[in-house]
Amino acid sequence: MVCVPFRLPRALMLLAGFAPLLVAAPASAADTFNDAQRAEIKGLVREYLVEHPEVIAEAIDVLRERQQKEEMERNKSALKSNSDALFHSKGDPVLGNPDGDVTVVEFFDYRCGYCKAVAPHVMEVIKGDGKVRLVLKELPILGPDSIMAARWSLAARKEKAYQAFHTAMMKYKGTYTAESLTKMAEENGLDAKKIAAAADSDEISQILKANMQLARELGINGTPAFVVGDHLVPGAMGPDDLKELIADARENKAK
Numbered sequence: 001m002v003c004v005p006f007r008l009p010r011a012l013m014l015l016a017g018f019a020p021l022l023v024a025a026p027a028s029a030a031d032t033f034n035d036a037q038r039a040e041i042k043g044l045v046r047e048y049l050v051e052h053p054e055v056i057a058e059a060i061d062v063l064r065e066r067q068q069k070e071e072m073e074r075n076k077s078a079l080k081s082n083s084d085a086l087f088h089s090k091g092d093p094v095l096g097n098p099d100g101d102v103t104v105v106e107f108f109d110y111r112c113g114y115c116k117a118v119a120p121h122v123m124e125v126i127k128g129d130g131k132v133r134l135v136l137k138e139l140p141i142l143g144p145d146s147i148m149a150a151r152w153s154l155a156a157r158k159e160k161a162y163q164a165f166h167t168a169m170m171k172y173k174g175t176y177t178a179e180s181l182t183k184m185a186e187e188n189g190l191d192a193k194k195i196a197a198a199a200d201s202d203e204i205s206q207i208l209k210a211n212m213q214l215a216r217e218l219g220i221n222g223t224p225a226f227v228v229g230d231h232l233v234p235g236a237m238g239p240d241d242l243k244e245l246i247a248d249a250r251e252n253k254a255k
Contacts, residue, residue, distance in 0.1 A: 078218050079230055085214050086135070086227060091207035093136045093154070093162045096126040100133035102249045104242070105227040107215060110149040110169050110176065111142040112223045114236040119170040121239040125246070132246060136166070137211050139223055147208070148199070149176040154207060155198035156190060164188045229253075 033041065049055060079086065087103050096104075106122065108115040126132045138154060140146035149169060156165035168184050169176075178196070185192040198204070215221070218232060226233045226242070229249030233241075 074219075079227060079232060082214060082217055085210065089135075089207075089210065091154075091203070091210065093157050093166070094133060095123075095136065095163055095166075096132050096134040097130060098133055100131045101253065102131065102229070102246050103133045103135060104246065105135045105137060107137040107139040107211070107220055107223055107225040109138075109140050109142050109146050109223040110153070110172075111140075111146045115224045116170050118224060118236045119167075122242065123167075125239050125242050129243075129246060137214070138208060139211050139215055139220070139225075140208065141212075141223065145176040148178075149181065150208060151199035151204050152181045152185070152195055154204045155195045155201070156185070156188075158198050159190055159195065161188060161190055165190065 086105055104122075104126070108119075110116075122134070126134050138150040140150040153162065153166055153169055156162050165184065165188055168188055172180070172184065174180055182192040182196070185195050215225075218225075218227075220232075220234065222234060224236055226237065226245075228242070228245040229252055231245055231248070233245070
């Protein structure tokens with residue numbers, strides 16, 4: 001094997017030559033060099049970067065990768081410290097298999113177009129798998145109509161009709177008002193007056209408040225957002241991506 005000598009750029013060699021001084025000097029790095037040396041270093045570094053701009057792109061890639069790793073670690077830590085609130089809050093509706101081996105948590109808003117778009121795909125994956133527990137976190141962040149819709153939906157849970165009402169709400173394309181919600185409730189065989197009364201309960205207020213606080217703790221500022229295993233995924237995703245996350249969570253759990 002032939003070894004080819006690696007030649008450092010002159011600017012980097014100059015910096016390397018001054019490295020011992022940087023370590024030993026009690027003053028700041030800037031004070032270690034005189035004005036002429038600092039000017040020469042700046043000029044040489046600039047010259048090298050102009051001649052080799054790919055170095056900047058490489059540095060950006062490294063920085064982005066480092067930031068992504070740091071964000072993943074922060075997410076894992078946040079998920080772990082909030083696991084009870086995420087997976088076992090008594091106020092959250094649970095669909096799919098309540099005894100499933102993998103839990104998917106979805107934060108959503110009924111006025112969110114992306115939430116409506118992914119809803120049938122999420123249910124298709126959950127139903128097709130048969131061993132997934134789906135926790136739905138009402139996160140009404142798009143105004144008063146969102147809050148009203150979330151309140152009515154959670155009130156429907158009291159009548160053992162959450163899934164039917166939730167499905168109807170996700171399919172609905174209009175504005176959420178007392179009138180439209182009353183109509184949807186009646187179409188699903190519910191007592192609209194009873195739902196309306198329950199919707200203003202302190203219990204539902206506390207559920208929504210807890211969901212908002214949890215979202216802040218996890219850095220979630222939009223919907224939809226999913227938690228599967230130790231992965232936090234902001235934004236909409238397709239059924240194949242969800243299946244992959246479920247499979248990954250199942251595999252990690254088996255280890």
